[in-house]
Amino acid sequence: MITETQFQNELDLIIKNAIREDIGDGDHTSLSCIPAEAEGKAKLLVKDTGVIAGVEFAKQVFSYVDADLEVETFINDGNEVKFGDIVFHVSGKSRSILMAERLVLNAMQRMSAIATKTAFFANLLKGTDTKVLDTRKTTPGIRALEKWAVKIGGGENHRFALYDMVMIKDNHIDFAGGITAAITKTKKYLAEKNLDIKIIVEARSLEEIEEILNNEGVYRILIDNFNYEDTRKAVTLIGNKCLTESSGGINEDTIRKYAECGVDYISSGALTHSVYNLDLSLKAL
Structure with missing residues (x-):
């Protein structure tokens, strides 16, 4: 099996390539209407039932986009979730949160679906x-x-x-x-x-x-x-x-x-x- 270092290298490549794919030469929507110094806060809201997965990966994405973003976790990977649950809060530069948003959601939605099905089989x-x-x-x-x-x-x-x-x-x-x-x-x-x-x-x-x-x-x-x-x-x-x-x-x-x-x-x-x-x-x- 692959080593932890090899696995982390794979994750780093995923993040780097996904950000490149999504942002290109800039998030022009956020750059045009949100001041550089603006700060905000967002919540990860569950609108389904299953097993949550990807929380730790989301932290890596946020850190890659902006090391100053802070994540407060309420529900950890592997826990069952239901509609209305809040998994975490992320706070910091508003532009940074928006840059990371789509990769975090795409990854967590996919990972949570797989974790949910695996838990069912297990x-x-x-x-x-x-x-x-x-x-x-x-x-x-x-x-x-x-x-x-x-x-x-x-x-x-x-x-x-x-x-x-x-x-x-x-x-x-x-x-x-x-x-x-x-x-x-x-x-x-x-x-x-x-x-x-x-x-x-x-x-x-x-x-x-x-x-x-x-x-x-x-x-x-x-x-x-x-x-x-x-x-x-x-x-x-x-x-x-x-x-x-x-x-x-x-x-x-x-x-x-x-x-x-x-x-x-x-x-x-x-x-x-x-x-x-x-x-x-x-x-x-």
Whole structure:
């Protein structure tokens, strides 16, 4: 997995690029009608129900735009919110607040939607030992925000990108000449490059699981698009030789049943690619 420093670098890039995209050569509306010395205060108002996420990111945005902006927090990331709740106040130069407003709202609305959906899925797994994972099915350019939101909602992060974990899927297996060939080549490559990263291998059948288990060094087996019966057989077959992960169209109606098959993880692209933004507003006080 990526380091905290790498993750923060991703956040810094998101903020820098988003501000560049939104402000360009200046916020001419604010520059034209609000005096440079004017100061103001605004509140982050919740107009929906869910799990709030992005408060700490908002603080980073405000600080980037104007280090003198002050944020007073009333509700923290991961807490449930309802219509009418006030998450924080921000005070300082009025122009600065307005420059940061859209990025803060866009990010928090998206992050809160993901955190809300993740919390819903995580709640469906209560009483089992299974954890819900995100995927790389994220919005280009803001993956760090979306994966952060999954964590806030009670889920866990899968690999961040292609560089921090090896995931040998069906196409890799077919192009490489089979499961054993793919695993053997991967381990040789990692040794040559002196890379200490985990290996996940996708299985399409119980026979493929048996072949994977004949190879050393696999961290987790991805049990992809199996039915419940075969998933239970796969978990029994794998035992404690490595971790297990179910995936493939698993939704709110089926996630509990797959968890009861005994898998360690269930990955769901829906956490990030199928959500509706939580309604939030930044209103002047």
